[in-house]
Amino acid sequence: MPDKPFRPRVVIIGGGFGGLAAARALKRANVDVTLIDRTNHFTFQPLLYQVATAALAPSEITSPLRYILRRQKNTEVLMAEAREIDVVHRVVRVDDELKEIPYDYLIVAAGARHAYFGHDEWEPYAPGLKAIEDASEIRRRFLLAFELAEKSGDAREQQEYMTFVVVGGGPTGVELSGAFPFIARKALAPDFRRIDTRKTRVILIEAGPRILPTFPESLAARAARDLGDLGVEVRVNSAVTGVEPDGVWIGAEKLRARTTFWAAGNNASPLGKLLDSPRDRAGRIQVSPDLSVPGHPEIFVVGDLSILVQDGRPVPGVGPAAIQEGSFAAKNVLRELRRQPRKNFRYRNKGDLATIGRSRAIADFGWVRFAGRPAWFLWLFVHIMYLVGFRNRIVVLIEWAYAYFTYQAGVRLITDVERYKPPSADTSAATRIDEWETTLMQSKK
Amino acid sequence: MPDKPFRPRVVIIGGGFGGLAAARALKRANVDVTLIDRTNHFTFQPLLYQVATAALAPSEITSPLRYILRRQKNTEVLMAEAREIDVVHRVVRVDDELKEIPYDYLIVAAGARHAYFGHDEWEPYAPGLKAIEDASEIRRRFLLAFELAEKSGDAREQQEYMTFVVVGGGPTGVELSGAFPFIARKALAPDFRRIDTRKTRVILIEAGPRILPTFPESLAARAARDLGDLGVEVRVNSAVTGVEPDGVWIGAEKLRARTTFWAAGNNASPLGKLLDSPRDRAGRIQVSPDLSVPGHPEIFVVGDLSILVQDGRPVPGVGPAAIQEGSFAAKNVLRELRRQPRKNFRYRNKGDLATIGRSRAIADFGWVRFAGRPAWFLWLFVHIMYLVGFRNRIVVLIEWAYAYFTYQAGVRLITDVERYKPPSADTSAATRIDEWETTLMQSKK
Numbered sequence A, B: 001m002p003d004k005p006f007r008p009r010v011v012i013i014g015g016g017f018g019g020l021a022a023a024r025a026l027k028r029a030n031v032d033v034t035l036i037d038r039t040n041h042f043t044f045q046p047l048l049y050q051v052a053t054a055a056l057a058p059s060e061i062t063s064p065l066r067y068i069l070r071r072q073k074n075t076e077v078l079m080a081e082a083r084e085i086d087v088v089h090r091v092v093r094v095d096d097e098l099k100e101i102p103y104d105y106l107i108v109a110a111g112a113r114h115a116y117f118g119h120d121e122w123e124p125y126a127p128g129l130k131a132i133e134d135a136s137e138i139r140r141r142f143l144l145a146f147e148l149a150e151k152s153g154d155a156r157e158q159q160e161y162m163t164f165v166v167v168g169g170g171p172t173g174v175e176l177s178g179a180f181p182f183i184a185r186k187a188l189a190p191d192f193r194r195i196d197t198r199k200t201r202v203i204l205i206e207a208g209p210r211i212l213p214t215f216p217e218s219l220a221a222r223a224a225r226d227l228g229d230l231g232v233e234v235r236v237n238s239a240v241t242g243v244e245p246d247g248v249w250i251g252a253e254k255l256r257a258r259t260t261f262w263a264a265g266n267n268a269s270p271l272g273k274l275l276d277s278p279r280d281r282a283g284r285i286q287v288s289p290d291l292s293v294p295g296h297p298e299i300f301v302v303g304d305l306s307i308l309v310q311d312g313r314p315v316p317g318v319g320p321a322a323i324q325e326g327s328f329a330a331k332n333v334l335r336e337l338r339r340q341p342r343k344n345f346r347y348r349n350k351g352d353l354a355t356i357g358r359s360r361a362i363a364d365f366g367w368v369r370f371a372g373r374p375a376w377f378l379w380l381f382v383h384i385m386y387l388v389g390f391r392n393r394i395v396v397l398i399e400w401a402y403a404y405f406t407y408q409a410g411v412r413l414i415t416d417v418e419r420y421k422p423p424s425a426d427t428s429a430a431t432r433i434d435e436w437e438t439t440l441m442q443s444k445k
Helices: A017-025 A045-052 A120-125 A132-151 A155-161 A171-187 A217-230 A270-274 A319-337 A373-386 A390-406 A429-442 B017-025 B045-052 B120-125 B132-151 B155-161 B171-187 B217-230 B270-274 B319-337 B373-386 B390-406 B429-442
Strands: A009-013 A032-037 A041-043 A062-064 A075-079 A082-086 A091-094 A099-102 A105-108 A112-114 A163-167 A201-205 A232-235 A242-244 A247-250 A253-256 A259-262 A266-268 A296-301 A352-357 A360-364 A369-371 B009-013 B032-037 B041-043 B062-064 B075-079 B082-086 B091-094 B099-102 B105-108 B112-114 B163-167 B201-205 B232-235 B242-244 B247-250 B253-256 B259-262 B266-268 B296-301 B352-357 B360-364 B369-371
Touching: A009 A017, A009 A099, A017 A032, A017 A105, A017 A319, A045 A132, A045 A171, A045 A373, A075 B132, A082 A270, A105 A319, A120 A242, A120 A259, A132 A155, A132 A171, A132 A259, A132 B075, A155 A163, A163 A171, A163 A247, A163 A253, A171 A201, A171 A217, A171 A232, A171 A352, A217 A232, A217 A352, A217 A360, A217 A369, A296 A319, A352 A373, A360 A373, A369 A373, A373 A390, A390 B390, B009 B017, B009 B099, B017 B032, B017 B105, B017 B319, B045 B132, B045 B171, B045 B373, B082 B270, B105 B319, B120 B242, B120 B259, B132 B155, B132 B171, B132 B259, B155 B163, B163 B171, B163 B247, B163 B253, B171 B201, B171 B217, B171 B232, B171 B352, B217 B232, B217 B352, B217 B360, B217 B369, B296 B319, B352 B373, B360 B373, B369 B373, B373 B390
Parallel strands: A009 A032, A009 A105, A032 A075, A105 A296, A163 A201, A163 A259, A201 A232, B009 B032, B009 B105, B032 B075, B105 B296, B163 B201, B163 B259, B201 B232
Antiparallel strands: A041 A062, A082 A091, A091 A099, A112 A266, A242 A247, A247 A253, A352 A360, A360 A369, B041 B062, B082 B091, B091 B099, B112 B266, B242 B247, B247 B253, B352 B360, B360 B369
């Protein structure tokens, strides 16, 4: 028995699936919890692509972290940016002022950002999709491309504006590219006078031999067929060697397209570097089987920022894994406080789902695999159920029903146009990049 | 009878109430219509304050102009910025490239922006509310203020963050200030641990002797009482003499508040200067009784950009007036094409409504005036009916029902935080302005 009352402080960095699961697992525990996040909201990442494709509004897939945790009285939320982790003094320092947040246990769930494999210069021309602002940016560029095509008097330029390249054949790339043709050809077609939006081309580029490499080959092949039916040109074995404002290079070939989106790779949050621990090439921290950092039993890393190999395979960087890890790390804290031994984490794969477009999806539960409309309904059901907040569920259901029956995209709002000025056409690629940068500078006046 | 077929080109600048009404009035006419707007959407301005106060999402009160006009085959929408009006050659020049859009008739409906009475330097500290981006900015500052108060360790600073000043006692100022206390005291209270959001102060400042000067005195007095009940401090006869990051000056008195919003005045769109015509102090163009510009019968100006005095009073700058004028100007074009004489515009005031907060509003129909819950239900009904788009109506109804029964604000998403960095507290006002500007520069890296 401790001779003085000890109420440990548990600090959680990151309010995504992992961090939120950790906080919730500590709900009735005799600890003080501080959840730190740069933003004020939880983002339901599996539906981010629907914001990017104008199907849902940003507020429909987000919920304020404070609101989610408002009844959990031992927990406070701090909207702040973690800048330093001082493992010696056991404090996290936040914001410019480096205000100190002391901890007894630290759970780091800072996630990942998209990565350009050493080509960060591609980012301005090929935004990725991790945060709600990214989704708004992709929506802005997608919708603006048609406005610019309508304004252009040049047929070749119009086709370039109506050509979209998605780099990366994982679930995000498949979901993004699968949604574009439908909106372009159905929802937008009656609205334009000078362009025929049914001529929209969507090209999905994958460096490996097939799309959806984490799914069984049969389901991935079905998904590729479905994408083809929807009008997506799928190109495998195609490594991107350059990204420019007006196209993407694959070796010596240039795909001419004014709009490119990036879904090809992740890097763990740079916050991982603050922990003096072994990391893999993607910056992920190698954690012990109890999810703690080797040498620092008081620090846990969960979700996309961590790497743990089980049965010869890494625990995948998906939402359900982050939830399981976050919850498990919190429970290991509680076990220790009860003077019980820690346990080792085991990932339970409850099944993989990927949606491909209207009425199509694939589902893999190991013991059963299926595709098409049943998988799509399952996908709808699961995503509505896991969406945080009753209000969001109702509103998203209505948006989906509206979109399904009217063939419309509900959220076709373009805002903050001045933040993205697409390049003009009739100059060389090199000049164009200069112009682009000049434009970027000017737009910051 | 004309000896050659003449199909006139009608160009409309501005896709607000006035421009859209003009376009719709030309639906089946034997003319070609081009509607030019800087944005891609119509904004339902009467509900902008609900986006600013986190009750509705931006996409719920906007609708793409193309989508609204998709079935009107003689009309095209051009997302572009009008830069020059060449009344000699009868062309509008748009965008950086000054691309020429020729017209036979021109209807200018470019609206107004908020104005700072020669004090544009106040704008960074007191954003106004005209476009959807303005509403997002106000929402961002309002919600961020509580996050910063929660982070602050200083009680005085916390109270300054929880004090909001709204300048201007017209309908927008009344609606904004009436919505804030409710959200702060009900929706936000359970979510914070270190601050008591029920201590939020909202101060409405009006330079004139009473709020809502366009309403009858009895209704305005009722509105002032209702605002008081809601917890808004109403100060009349108080002209603002200075706006700083941490407060507002009224003569020698400084109201300490970290967040100020501007609802005090409008200036007509600078586009009006492109027409070489007499303007009033607010930049509004004095139009002839047929709504055309004196000396230019082929150019009409409607909505907030125009000023027309009738029965000794100017036609008010409200949505219904803009709709009536836009439609009327278009019909004068059609009359002329049918070789009929033009008619003179008469504004028909169908009644004025203003909402004050949950369950309160005032209504003035001239022959009948009422306030309280009946006026509020009428306000709800009218605004749902006039909202463009079936989808928006359904979603807004659900948001309102949700907010009404749960006492919640549905859209508490903070995005693009880096665009607004509030100043730090413990320096003199002068230093603070410098810091602010430095911060603004840095945030543009």
